[in-house]
Amino acid sequence: MADNKEYEWALPIGTTINGGQYPYEVVDVLGHGGFGITYKVKARVTLHHIKVDVFFALKEYFPTGCWRGGDGATMEYSPSLANDTKTGLKDFITEGNRLQKICNVTPNIVNVNEVFQANGTAYFVMEYLSGGDLRQMVRNNGAPLSEAAMMSILNPIARAIDAVHQNHILHLDIKPENIVMRQGDDGTPQVPVLIDFGIAVHFDSRGKPTTTHPTKGVTPGYSPAEQYAGVKRFEPRFDIYSLSATCYYMLTGKDPLEAFEVDENAILAELTPLVSKRTCDAIMRGMSRMAGARPASVAEFLKSFNESNALAIGTVVPGTACRYMIKMVIDETPGYVHYQASPAGGDERERDPNRTRDMRNRGNRSRLYDLYEQLNDGKRIAAGDEPRSWSLPLLDKARYTPMQWGVQMLKGGGVSSEYFIVEGTQYLALCEGYKAPPRQRKPRKEKEERSEQLIIMRQKAKRWLKIALLATAIAALTALAVWGVTKLLSNKDDDTSQQSDEPSTEVLNDSIPAADDAAAAVTPNVNPKPEEVTTTTTVQEEPKAVEKKETPKVEETPKPQDKPKVQEKPKTEEIIPKVVEKPKKEETTTDDNAYRDKASLITKARRGDKKAQEICDLRGIPWK
Numbered sequence: 001m002a003d004n005k006e007y008e009w010a011l012p013i014g015t016t017i018n019g020g021q022y023p024y025e026v027v028d029v030l031g032h033g034g035f036g037i038t039y040k041v042k043a044r045v046t047l048h049h050i051k052v053d054v055f056f057a058l059k060e061y062f063p064t065g066c067w068r069g070g071d072g073a074t075m076e077y078s079p080s081l082a083n084d085t086k087t088g089l090k091d092f093i094t095e096g097n098r099l100q101k102i103c104n105v106t107p108n109i110v111n112v113n114e115v116f117q118a119n120g121t122a123y124f125v126m127e128y129l130s131g132g133d134l135r136q137m138v139r140n141n142g143a144p145l146s147e148a149a150m151m152s153i154l155n156p157i158a159r160a161i162d163a164v165h166q167n168h169i170l171h172l173d174i175k176p177e178n179i180v181m182r183q184g185d186d187g188t189p190q191v192p193v194l195i196d197f198g199i200a201v202h203f204d205s206r207g208k209p210t211t212t213h214p215t216k217g218v219t220p221g222y223s224p225a226e227q228y229a230g231v232k233r234f235e236p237r238f239d240i241y242s243l244s245a246t247c248y249y250m251l252t253g254k255d256p257l258e259a260f261e262v263d264e265n266a267i268l269a270e271l272t273p274l275v276s277k278r279t280c281d282a283i284m285r286g287m288s289r290m291a292g293a294r295p296a297s298v299a300e301f302l303k304s305f306n307e308s309n310a311l312a313i314g315t316v317v318p319g320t321a322c323r324y325m326i327k328m329v330i331d332e333t334p335g336y337v338h339y340q341a342s343p344a345g346g347d348e349r350e351r352d353p354n355r356t357r358d359m360r361n362r363g364n365r366s367r368l369y370d371l372y373e374q375l376n377d378g379k380r381i382a383a384g385d386e387p388r389s390w391s392l393p394l395l396d397k398a399r400y401t402p403m404q405w406g407v408q409m410l411k412g413g414g415v416s417s418e419y420f421i422v423e424g425t426q427y428l429a430l431c432e433g434y435k436a437p438p439r440q441r442k443p444r445k446e447k448e449e450r451s452e453q454l455i456i457m458r459q460k461a462k463r464w465l466k467i468a469l470l471a472t473a474i475a476a477l478t479a480l481a482v483w484g485v486t487k488l489l490s491n492k493d494d495d496t497s498q499q500s501d502e503p504s505t506e507v508l509n510d511s512i513p514a515a516d517d518a519a520a521a522v523t524p525n526v527n528p529k530p531e532e533v534t535t536t537t538t539v540q541e542e543p544k545a546v547e548k549k550e551t552p553k554v555e556e557t558p559k560p561q562d563k564p565k566v567q568e569k570p571k572t573e574e575i576i577p578k579v580v581e582k583p584k585k586e587e588t589t590t591d592d593n594a595y596r597d598k599a600s601l602i603t604k605a606r607r608g609d610k611k612a613q614e615i616c617d618l619r620g621i622p623w624k
Contacts (some may be wrong), residue, residue: 009034009068012037017073019056019118020125024058025382034217035063035088035198040128055128056113059198059484061121075121087212089122094211095197096124103165107314108160109181110195113139129193131181134250138176147275148337151308153179153192154247158396160194165236168203172231175243176249182314189483190342191314191326221245223599225259226291237294240301244286244294251275251283262287307581309339309380316344317371317427320420321407324371324429334377340427341371343415367414367431374426381425387618 008622011017015026022043030038041058044051065083066077075086096115103111115124134153135140138145145153164171173196182191199217204210209232216230224241232236245256252270256262264284271280280306288294293302310329311317317324325344329337376382383536408416410431418429593614595601604612605623 004536007037009062009066010037011060011073013072017041017118017123019416020116020123024056024125025259032200036060036092037062041125047058053129057110057128058123058124059096059125060123061089063088069120073119073475075119090213092126093117093122094202095200096122096201099124100198102163102169105164106156107191108156108193109163110193127182129182129195130178131183131190133181134176134246136178137181138250138253144274145250145329146329147251147279148310148329148344150210150247150250151305152310152326153250154305155308155310156312156314157192157194158243158298158302161239162201165239165298166192166208168205168234169197170201170203170231170234170236171197171239172199172201172223172227173197173217173219174246175219178211179246190325192298201231203234209233220258221256223259224291225289228259234452235291236297237291240294240298241291242284243298243301244283248287256287259289262289264281264288283322306528308328309375310334311373315424317341317373319415319418319422319429321409321418321429322415322429324369326371327368328436329371334375336375337373339371339373341369343367344368365402367378370430370432372428372430392395404410604614 003372007232010029010032011026013026013028016289017026019025024040024041024043028040030040030550032038037060039058039060040055042053042055045054051351060076065081066075066085068074068077093115095114100112100115104110110129113125113127113128115122132140161171162176174194178194179197180193180195180339182193192343201211206259216228218227219242222242222245224238227238247265248254249273251274256267265351267284267287268280271283282301286294286301295304310327310332313326313328315326317326323344324341326341328340330340330558331338335372368556381567385528407418410416414431415429416431420427595604596613601612601615602621602623605616613623615621
């Protein structure tokens with residue numbers, strides 16, 4: 001029994017299987033199904049007198065219900081299962097022989113090397129594909145594939161399925177795990193290959209199954225509803241449904257629901273923001289629950305997609321200095337197709353086509369290239385057409401023009417960039433990480449150089465002038481803002497001083513000396529009208545200016561003979577407008593200022609100042 005308990009009846013590691021072209025030694029168990037076990041085996045092959053170990057994938061017919069004999073290798077089964085087991089064994093050998101013929105038609109079907117019988121069962125030897133399956137590819141990409149990348153995988157796989165259908169075979173198990181990438185010489189996956197025909201059914205020319213024991217194997221999410229009831233007639237719509245579901249996975253990274261639960265609105269919501277409407281409609285039509293609504297053939301299914309001009313993965317484009325194998329389609333536009341490519345075959349040619357050199361020791365095979373193919377309004381250019389002008393996203397960076405040819409070589413060997421034509425179509429190959437060479441300056445005359453220098457100096461002068469003007473404007477705005485703030489603060493201070501100066505105005509009016517009762521008669525005429533005094537002081541912007549006009553009047557009124565003149569009301573009324581018209585703060589005398597303050601006035605009165613005493617008496621200020 002096998003060392004791994006997961007595969008109970010698998011052959012142990014190290015077992016040698018004889019009966020074929022080579023003795024095959026079991027290295028690992030790759031998978032186990034209801035009808036067989038697949039191993040990774042190695043064989044010693046002689047190539048030009050040199051023996052090398054070559055790995056193969058070997059599939060053994062071992063249906064459920066069988067067991068190993070006493071030698072640990074022979075397949076045994078109960079008498080009740082004898083008829084079914086022998087019939088299935090015959091179908092297994094027929095399937096291997098048909099695959100061996102079909103794989104020669106297309107490179108996208110797993111190659112079968114030989115079919116033989118041994119240990120009471122049958123085996124067929126296939127190529128060992130180590131590039132990983134489609135599910136691993138999507139996961140390693142970190143995101144679902146683009147529409148162009150999906151089409152580059154769909155086209156070759158669809159052609160492989162069409163070749164299978166032309167041989168009256170239905171695969172019936174198309175899913176991401178059964179599309180494996182064939183690994184290139186540089187160790188990177190390059191070509192998608194269809195594998196695992198374990199539940200395939202073959203038919204005659206009338207569409208009746210020739211497989212004597214048709215199976216009912218299904219994969220949830222990838223098998224149509226009618227496949228659950230068994231396959232009784234040749235109908236390509238079975239595989240078209242599975243292929244459409246695989247396209248859905250490539251574009252969304254999600255497995256579809258089972259056929260009985262598929263919701264067209266949910267599919268539409270998932271695909272609409274990712275792909276074009278035509279591609280979305282094609283996938284929805286291929287996954288229709290009704291078999292009659294699906295395309296009748298793979299060719300019709302492909303036509304329902306947007307017609308893509310992208311070359312299939314694995315196509316080799318012969319350049320001037322290197323042969324490029326397409327690994328992936330990155331983008332497709334009406335003007336070009338962008339591929340990821342690697343050198344094919346390991347040989348790169350220099351500019352001289354008669355001279356070749358092997359680049360294997362120079363690490364060239366590990367390089368990747370951005371390969372651009374020219375299109376004409378979304379269509380491939382026919383052979384013989386003249387090259388047209390085109391634009392690329394990296395064209396300016398690479399400093400190429402449509403009429404500029406050439407091959408640029410790296411110092412250590414290999415192609416850095418190449419521009420060539422194949423059958424009327426222009427191609428541009430740029431090594432990843434490509435750096436364009438510096439521009440070669442043409443010799444110029446002294447006058448041209450001087451004029452260029454003058455232009456540069458003028459541009460710099462204009463730049464500095466703009467900076468200076470901007471700085472000046474900023475400084476002016478700042479100064480204006482500071483002045484406005486200062487003015488606002490000074491206005492607030494003036495309002496405060498106006499309120500504090502109101503009593504001092506009263507003191508000024510009362511400070512006029514009088515020797516008898518006639519002088520006192522002036523005060524009642526002024527004091528009963530506070531509105532006039534208040535009005536004049538509030539209208540004034542500078543309230544202290546009242547002192548300017550009253551000061552000369554105060555100097556002329558200390559004599560008693562002026563009493564009649566002081567009592568005249570017209571003169572008193574004329575004083576107020578004159579005070580409002582021309583206020584001047586600077587001419588106020590220091591003598592009058594000394595009697596303004598109430599505290600100082602009381603102090604002087606108590607010290608014997610008669611003038612202060614008179615003012616206090618007039619104003620009713622107690623000073624004794």
